[in-house]
Amino acid sequence: MNAKRLLxxxxxxxxxxxxxxxxxxxxxxxxxxxxxxxxxxxxLTPAMSVCFFDPRFPPVSSxxxxxxDASGGTALSLVAPKDATAPATDDGGAAVSLAAPFELYxxxxxxxxxxxxxxxxxxxxxxxxxxxxxxxxCPLPAIADNAVxxxxxxxxxxxxxxxxxxxxxxxxSYFASCxxxxxxxxxxxxxxxxxxxxxxxxxxxxxxxxxxxYHTSFEIALQYQTLDASAGTIATIGTQSNNATSxxxxxxxxxxxxxxxxxxxx
Amino acid sequence: xxxxxxGAVVGNGSMRLKLWLLALMLCVPLARGAHAQVTNGNFETxxxxxxxxxxxxxxxxxxxxxxxxxxxxxxxxxxxxxxxTGPGSLSxxxxxxxxxxxxxxxxxxxxxxxxxxxxxxxxMLIFDWNFASSEEDQPDAYDDVFDVQTTVGATTTxxxxxxxxxxxxxxxxxxPAAPCTPFATAVNWTITGAAPITNTSLRFGVGNWHHACVxxxxxxxxxxxxxxxxxxxxxxxxxxxxxLLLDNVSVANTCDVASSTLAQVTNSSGSNVQVKNxxxxxxxxxxxxxxxxxxxxTAFAFASTGxxxxxxxxxxxxxxxxxxxxxxxxxxxxxAGGSVQGVSLSGTTVGALHGRYVAxxxxxxxxxxxxxxxxxxxxxTLTQVTNTTGCANKNPSISSDxxxxxxETTCSAYTGQGTTQKIVYSTFTTSWSAxxxxxxxxTPAATCQGFEPHLSRGDTGNFIALRSTCxxxxxxxxxxxxxxxxxxxxxxxxxxxxxxxxxxxxxxxSPSIDAATAGNAGRYIYFISDGxxxxxxxxxxxxxxxxxxxxxxxxVTQSPSNSGYVSVHxxxxxxxxxxxxxxxxxxxxxFEDGTGNFNGTSVTxxxxxxxxxxxxxxxxxxxxxxxxxxxLSNDDLMSPSQNADGNTEVYSARTP
Numbered sequence: 001m002n003a004k005r006l007l008x009x010x011x012x013x014x015x016x017x018x019x020x021x022x023x024x025x026x027x028x029x030x031x032x033x034x035x036x037x038x039x040x041x042x043x044l045t046p047a048m049s050v051c052f053f054d055p056r057f058p059p060v061s062s063x064x065x066x067x068x069d070a071s072g073g074t075a076l077s078l079v080a081p082k083d084a085t086a087p088a089t090d091d092g093g094a095a096v097s098l099a100a101p102f103e104l105y106x107x108x109x110x111x112x113x114x115x116x117x118x119x120x121x122x123x124x125x126x127x128x129x130x131x132x133x134x135x136x137x138c139p140l141p142a143i144a145d146n147a148v149x150x151x152x153x154x155x156x157x158x159x160x161x162x163x164x165x166x167x168x169x170x171x172x173s174y175f176a177s178c179x180x181x182x183x184x185x186x187x188x189x190x191x192x193x194x195x196x197x198x199x200x201x202x203x204x205x206x207x208x209x210x211x212x213x214y215h216t217s218f219e220i221a222l223q224y225q226t227l228d229a230s231a232g233t234i235a236t237i238g239t240q241s242n243n244a245t246s247x248x249x250x251x252x253x254x255x256x257x258x259x260x261x262x263x264x265x266x
Numbered sequence: 267x268x269x270x271x272x273g274a275v276v277g278n279g280s281m282r283l284k285l286w287l288l289a290l291m292l293c294v295p296l297a298r299g300a301h302a303q304v305t306n307g308n309f310e311t312x313x314x315x316x317x318x319x320x321x322x323x324x325x326x327x328x329x330x331x332x333x334x335x336x337x338x339x340x341x342x343x344x345x346x347x348x349x350x351t352g353p354g355s356l357s358x359x360x361x362x363x364x365x366x367x368x369x370x371x372x373x374x375x376x377x378x379x380x381x382x383x384x385x386x387x388x389x390m391l392i393f394d395w396n397f398a399s400s401e402e403d404q405p406d407a408y409d410d411v412f413d414v415q416t417t418v419g420a421t422t423t424x425x426x427x428x429x430x431x432x433x434x435x436x437x438x439x440x441x442p443a444a445p446c447t448p449f450a451t452a453v454n455w456t457i458t459g460a461a462p463i464t465n466t467s468l469r470f471g472v473g474n475w476h477h478a479c480v481x482x483x484x485x486x487x488x489x490x491x492x493x494x495x496x497x498x499x500x501x502x503x504x505x506x507x508x509x510l511l512l513d514n515v516s517v518a519n520t521c522d523v524a525s526s527t528l529a530q531v532t533n534s535s536g537s538n539v540q541v542k543n544x545x546x547x548x549x550x551x552x553x554x555x556x557x558x559x560x561x562x563x564t565a566f567a568f569a570s571t572g573x574x575x576x577x578x579x580x581x582x583x584x585x586x587x588x589x590x591x592x593x594x595x596x597x598x599x600x601x602a603g604g605s606v607q608g609v610s611l612s613g614t615t616v617g618a619l620h621g622r623y624v625a626x627x628x629x630x631x632x633x634x635x636x637x638x639x640x641x642x643x644x645x646x647t648l649t650q651v652t653n654t655t656g657c658a659n660k661n662p663s664i665s666s667d668x669x670x671x672x673x674e675t676t677c678s679a680y681t682g683q684g685t686t687q688k689i690v691y692s693t694f695t696t697s698w699s700a701x702x703x704x705x706x707x708x709t710p711a712a713t714c715q716g717f718e719p720h721l722s723r724g725d726t727g728n729f730i731a732l733r734s735t736c737x738x739x740x741x742x743x744x745x746x747x748x749x750x751x752x753x754x755x756x757x758x759x760x761x762x763x764x765x766x767x768x769x770x771x772x773x774x775x776s777p778s779i780d781a782a783t784a785g786n787a788g789r790y791i792y793f794i795s796d797g798x799x800x801x802x803x804x805x806x807x808x809x810x811x812x813x814x815x816x817x818x819x820x821x822v823t824q825s826p827s828n829s830g831y832v833s834v835h836x837x838x839x840x841x842x843x844x845x846x847x848x849x850x851x852x853x854x855x856x857f858e859d860g861t862g863n864f865n866g867t868s869v870t871x872x873x874x875x876x877x878x879x880x881x882x883x884x885x886x887x888x889x890x891x892x893x894x895x896x897x898l899s900n901d902d903l904m905s906p907s908q909n910a911d912g913n914t915e916v917y918s919a920r921t922p
Contacts, residue, residue: 082633086542135540137579145539145580147632149601160542202544243599244577 027140027248029105030055031239035250036065044224044232050250052154052220052239054103057184066180067225068212070194073173078116078163081130081147089163091146092116093131099174100189100215104152105241113150114170114193118157118235120211122242123150134160136236140247152242155249156193156211156222159235160201168197168206184217191215200235203228304380304494307393307515309345317347320375321497322356325349326460328511333472334456339513340394340475348457349374351410351500352507353465363499364411364427364439371504376512377495383851385858386519386871387824389485391416391425391494393515394477397444399430399508400469403452409438409501410508417493418484425480429501430508431470439501447473457509467507475513482517487871488826489853492517519873520921527920528875530908531588531896534572534915537581549581554881554898554914556585556606558624561613561666561723561781561838563886563894565589565620568916569606585609585628587643588916589620595641597648603632607660612668613723613781613838613886619643623668625651627660638662638673640694651698654679663720665727666781666838669694672719672730675701682706689716689732691756704754708736709743717749722788723781723838729788730754731779739763746772751793753779753814764791764812764819765799772797773807776831778845781838789814790842792822792834806830809847811864822864823871828852832880837861839887846885846895847871859883861893861921874919877901881914894920 036049047067053059078092096112102122103109109122115131123129133146136159144151163169171194178190194210208225222237238249305316309327319325328348330336339346351372360369382389391414401408414426429439431446447470457466482492498510534551541547549571556569566588571581574592578584583605585595600606606628611621624641636658638651652659657677664671672691675681680701681688688708690701708714714736721727731753737743739761744750746767751774753762765774773796780790791814796807800821807830809822823831829852837844843865849858857880860873874895883897896918902909909915 091542134542135580139576139579141577142579143577143582143584143599143601145582145602147601147603149631151599160540160544243596245596247577 027239028246029241031248032059033238033248033250034059034061034063036063044227044237044251046224046226049221049223050237051183051222052248052250053183054218057217057219060183062183063221064180064183065223067223068175068179068192068210070171070173070192070210071196073171073192076114076170076172078131078170081132084132087164089116089168091132091134093121093129094170095126096120096172096191096193098191100191102191102213102215103218104154104239105246107152107242112193114172116161116163116170118155118159118161118195118198118209120154120156120193121150122152133158136160136234136253138236138249138252140236140238140249140252141240141244142247143244150242151240151244153240154211154220154222155236155238155240156195157207157209157224157232157235157237161195161207162199162201163195163197165199166197166206168195168199170195178212178214180212180221180223182214182217182219182221184214184219186216188214188216200228200230203230205229304378304515304517308343308513309347310343312345314347314376317376317378320377321361321373324352324356324372324374324463325376326463328457328460332457332460334458335453335471337472337511340477343513346511346513347376348460348463348466349376349412349496349498349510349512350457350463350466350507351498351504351509352463352467354467354507355504357504361499363413363497364429364441364501366438366440368407368438368502370411370499370501373497373499375495375497377493379491379493380517381489381491382517383853384485384487384490384519385849385851385860385873385876387485387487387869388481388483389490390479390518390520391482391515392479392518394475394513395426396472396475396511397428397430397508398447398468398470398472398511399444400467400506401430401508402433402446402470404506406432406436406438407502408506410499410506411439411441411501412496412498412508412510413441414478414480415495415497416482417495418482418490421484423483425482426478445473445476447471463509466509468509469506472511475511486824486826487849488829488851519871528903529918530904530915531918532570532572532916533908534570534913535911536913537573537579539580550911551581551913552583553916556609557882557884557896557898557916558609558611559884559886559894559896560589560611560615560621561886562615562620562888563896563918563920564888565611566884566896566916567609567611567621567624569609585624585626585641587611587621587624593643595624595626595648597641597646598626598628598630598639600628601631604628604630604634607636608662610662610664610671612664612666614666616644623664625662625664625671625673627662627673636660638671640664640668640671642668649694649698651692652677652680652701657685661718665721665725666723667726670721670727672721672727674717674719683711686711686713687715687717689719689730691719691721691727691730704730704756705734705736705739707738708734709738714743715749718775718777720777720779722779724783724840725787728756729779730756731777731791731793733774733777741766745770746774746797748773748775750774751777751791751795751812753788753791755788762814764793765795765797767795767797769797776833778834778836780836780840780842782840782842786815786840786842790836792836792845794831794834796830807832809834809845809862811842813842820864820866822862822869825849826852832857833883835883835885837885837887837893839891844885844887844893846883846893848880848883848897851876857899859895859897859919861885861895863893872921874921875899875903875917877903888920892920892922894918
């Protein structure tokens with residue numbers, strides 16, 4: 001490399017890092033994350049959203065918050081993993097049939113498994129994910145350690161969550177015209193998977209959150225209506241590809257080291 | 267039978283267990299693999315303590331100042347030994363050291379009896395020598411001599427001999443002439459202040475030192491007692507003096523122990539894994555149980571719970587490849603409850619990849635069946651070879667081109683013979699062929715089994731070495747309960763039988779086939795047996811080599827009582843000579859891993875490392891034809907310490 005090319009390379013690298021620091025985390029595949037606050041430190045607060053943009057649809061540096069009520073959809077019935085001792089609301093998974101395909105890391109899925117522990121998995125079939133992964137992983141990618149695991153995941157708020165303490169419920173709802181407009185500017189359908197009155201073990205406060213999955217731009221909008229007392233400091237928020245070859249942790253055990261602990265992980 | 271859960275490093279389970287127990291019983295606090303040192307072999311005591319003098323007893327420890335012109339010892343130190351025929355005439359007692367019938371006078375000998383444990387056979391005698399003679403310009407009949415003898419049992423062997431250099435190139439002794447000193451005319455040096463050899467005359471001074479490393483015939487792997495004797499004598503007169511100078515006398519496994527390079531390749535600790543209901547649990551990393559090297563011994567595939575690629579913080583067992591750096595077999599992500607049973611690296615170098623393909627036997631999760639997969643490192647493509655339920659596929663062996671895999675299976679869908687374990691193979695063209703049960707003719711079909719398949723590596727995997735309890739493959743059913751060793755040829759179809767044990771208790775195991783090419787492909791099969799096929803010992807587990815071209819079985823090793831071999835792996839250099847071994851030394855209960863070179867009649871064994879426990883080994887040979895044994899151990903073998911936490915780590919020992 002000659003000196004001129006080297007300087008250009010350095011300039012691009014600096015620009016890329018500056019961009020990352022001002023915008024969002026990213027991974028090998030190309031997902032880029034932005035939040036609704038524009039905050040440098042990405043401290044989760046109630047009424048906040050985090051968007052993950054598929055690289056095939058150029059991201060915009062914004063992510064609106066517009067919480068969608070999914071309770072009119074399907075109430076999800078959690079199933080405990082085989083041989084589990086904890087109730088399904090603590091460690092369990094519920095199959096979510098999608099009315100339209102959704103692509104995660106470019107791989108199309110017609111169904112998902114929603115976990116009681118705050119993540120969505122995109123298994124080849126429902127039997128390939130039990131939803132029982134309670135251990136928050138950091139950084140991403142990280143091979144999941146539940147007994148029947150699919151690595152392709154959307155970590156909405158992944159930690160040892162439990163629906164029991166607050167009598168929580170989970171819903172999935174498909175909207176042919178999504179009430180929350182995607183950042184793509186397209187009018188598109190979405191599927192919303194929602195955790196209502198959920199709880200994080202050892203933390204006070206109800207957790208109300210949802211994942212909005214868009215079926216055209218494949219944007220992922222994670223919205224947090226209310227938070228438990230930890231405010232995401234012991235949860236993983238991000239995405240991960242199948243076989244854990246790529247991952248993007250927007251939040252990974254606390255926001256302070258997000259850029260270099262998460263953004264460059266993969 | 268307890269099988270080693272390792273596709274590449276498969277041994278007879280019951281035999282390994284037996285040796286483990288033996289090792290535990292015999293474990294004594296000896297320095298691992300340490301040879302007893304020759305006492306005062308470097309003479310730095312300033313005397314000859316430890317040595318017994320004979321003849322005229324004219325020897326002394328000397329240093330540079332004992333010479334009229336300074337003579338320094340080789341390789342540092344201060345002192346060395348001098349055996350002299352002088353000064354002048356000492357006695358009229360005659361000897362015949364070199365056997366030429368000419369009287370020798372003023373003979374002095376120096377000897378020591380050493381008891382040591384060898385991990386090679388033969389062990390080596392190493393020393394530095396220098397023969398200075400005043401006879402260089404004298405007639406050939408006055409050809410002063412020296413020799414070095416080793417005595418094992420009742421057998422004494424001259425392992426090095428020499429006589430005075432003659433400036434005219436002549437000789438009087440059958441002993442070969444030692445190198446001359448640099449002086450063409452007399453310089454008249456003397457030894458001073460070193461009774462009883464003071465005033466020894468060295469008319470032509472002292473020349474260069476020479477390094478010797480010679481076999482000690484008759485030594486075996488295990489315990490040995492050897493008497494080492496150095497002699498010097500004045501031939502045909504007792505006037506002109508000569509002196510044999512000696513230093514750094516030792517016994518060793520190899521000529522240059524320091525050149526054996528032991529390295530700890532993996533260096534793992536563990537992960538803090540979150541546990542249910544709060545808290546963190548530290549989970550140590552376990553490298554293993556599967557390990558397989560490429561042909562060069564520089565790369566290896568292995569199973570590990572390590573976080574080598576920063577994506578395995580939960581310490582789940584995955585398949586990794588180390589090839590200058592770590593990569594994970596990302597096409598095969600194994601969940602909690604899953605495991606890796608065996609791996610086999612294809613071996614040949616393709617582009618920058620030392621071993622392009624990895625055959626894997628793995629269970630993806632707690633509910634899955636054990637399947638065979640192939641990972642293509644070049645294209646990052648995983649293909650699934652088997653697809654069965656309720657049965658096991660394990661211990662894969664892959665061909666050098668990566669397009670054939672043989673493995674053990676209990677799947678009736680592949681064997682048509684129930685759940686009885688057979689060996690099958692599959693070949694990849696555009697997809698994997700239906701597995702072929704080439705043992706289907708074995709009898710009794712319902713019960714006879716196949717074990718430990720190893721595909722030949724120099725061709726496309728046309729030959730499979732294996733162990734089987736089946737009759738009807740090549741002769742009658744094996745008498746040995748755990749079977750005999752066979753070789754199957756895929757094309758043209760044919761069976762060869764390596765062993766026909768006559769006792770039900772005979773253990774044959776660890777078959778390993780060569781990587782030769784063309785007509786030599788599949789020619790050599792190494793294996794281990796306690797069957798005493800050569801009628802030489804008391805049924806210790808020894809390494810044998812079968813040569814198919816001559817249908818001859820050769821005993822490669824001979825072990826002392828209560829010692830024996832656990833595994834043998836033939837190197838892929840194509841010669842059929844190089845192999846790695848795991849050995850249990852019954853003296854101290856330790857495992858010893860190393861390499862061997864068998865030329866058909868004798869073997870040279872080179873120790874890589876001794877350890878409390880070896881958990882599997884494989885071998886490669888680099889471009890310099892140097893074998894490297896790669897092995898798993900939870901010992902802390904390096905200095906300074908690198909494995910204080912006792913994790914199972916991958917070690918590599920290059921054995922020039």
